[in-house]
Amino acid sequence: MSASAYTDAIMLFGDSLTQAWSDGSLAQRTAEYYSRRLDVVNRGFGGYTSTWAIPVFEQVFATKEAREKGYAQNVKLITIWLGANDACLAPSPQHVPLEEYKSNLHRLISLIQSPDSAYYAPETKIVLINPPPMIESKWLDSRIEKWESFGKEGPKPDQNRDAKVAKEYAEACKDVARETGVPVVDLWQAVVEAAGGEGDDQLDPYLYDGLHLTSEGYAVLFKALTALLDEKYPELNPETLPMRMPHWSDVDPEDPRPAFEKVKNGRLTGEL
């Protein structure tokens, strides 16, 4: 008997930019794009850094052994989108030095790609996403506004981010992509191109608080992501993936059951 009946999945792994399930978010767009094909498993954790992401990954990604025994979903694609919090300025508790950020990304990729890793998953395609540009003044205003709305508890927020530093982390993510051969969505560049420049006013429509993407910002990401997938992993185009359960018009109304029972697409096969 099958252990369960989960189908293949996409894991979105990262920080608050990934965590969002709002209208137009990466998660919502991806779930809609892969509707009836792949489940979207959102493992975005607001405020988390690439350093924290390693022990978290070990908790949320199934081991090779579990997958081989058929007890876990196959993650066909994982997006790794980190660095926005690492780029906080020291002495912020979220600050991760640039070189450590790079080595953390290397470590995450190695956990998936190294045959020695307990999480080895050669069937899991990886896409890196680098952090988007930011607007310093809008971000500080947003933090002060929140502080005021919560009764000015604690010290008044000061600037904990810098747009030039954020860009360094975006570049570093691309370095890791080059070093590992893992495809990367250059979101920093894509947003700046869509905005027509790096000016605060130009970036404004894409970043609702100076740091987090608006639906328009996510649209830029999603366009770049699907273009990259088409180029690097055409086998992940939803049109080429089998549909979970047949189209309703392919079901024989006189004898419907066989149409559903023969579907083995992505099913867990672990015998109990």
Place this chain on the structure above:
Amino acid sequence: MSASAYTDAIMLFGDSLTQAWSDGSLAQRTAEYYSRRLDVVNRGFGGYTSTWAIPVFEQVFATKEAREKGYAQNVKLITIWLGANDACLAPSPQHVPLEEYKSNLHRLISLIQSPDSAYYAPETKIVLINPPPMIESKWLDSRIEKWESFGKEGPKPDQNRDAKVAKEYAEACKDVARETGVPVVDLWQAVVEAAGGEGDDQLDPYLYDGLHLTSEGYAVLFKALTALLDEKYPELNPETLPMRMPHWSDVDPEDPRPAFEKVKNGRLTGEL
């Protein structure tokens, strides 16, 4: 070693009304509402009827044995939303007679609630959702428009639905709720109330093709659903559920790992 690391889930089970992952859909709203708390597993299948839903359920819902051994997600809540296609007029292949619709819903509930069922899941709370009202003319226009846009292939669509019949199925779903004690969202009534009446013009903003809900229609559903959950299953309020992984400000930056490893919320525990 843990087999995997999926957390507890909500399963949305039904037809195309459930399948949608669009902006403002039931799935998107539920995923956002339960962000960091429960995964949303969308098992909506466009065009499917309550008769087809039974063999499908047996494929997509984990067995009791699998869950007890820790190899499958615990479904904390399942929404069962069927009947819109059953209400197609005979001789449509989707037509399911009213009494059969009711007995199918009884069967689905029994598969979850009966201790003799291989799918017995006493921890799974159930909510029924009845089909919304429909607009006959808008639905037929939409079908004809689609037929024209596909080069008028096949016979010109005729009317295969009836608003009064749809209402009978909505009432029948409420009968099943009464007979089984399972809570029901009376979506039919909620939409008519929000619309201020059953007139085509009144219902228009809620149904984009006369049958499927707009974001405004889903908003009516979601408001009614969360109110019902608060009343019947207050333990499912996201504020009362543990958050997957701690809030970032609760992580010790000097020693982050223990914060993530101690989290056992909803993890699969199957030993390999």
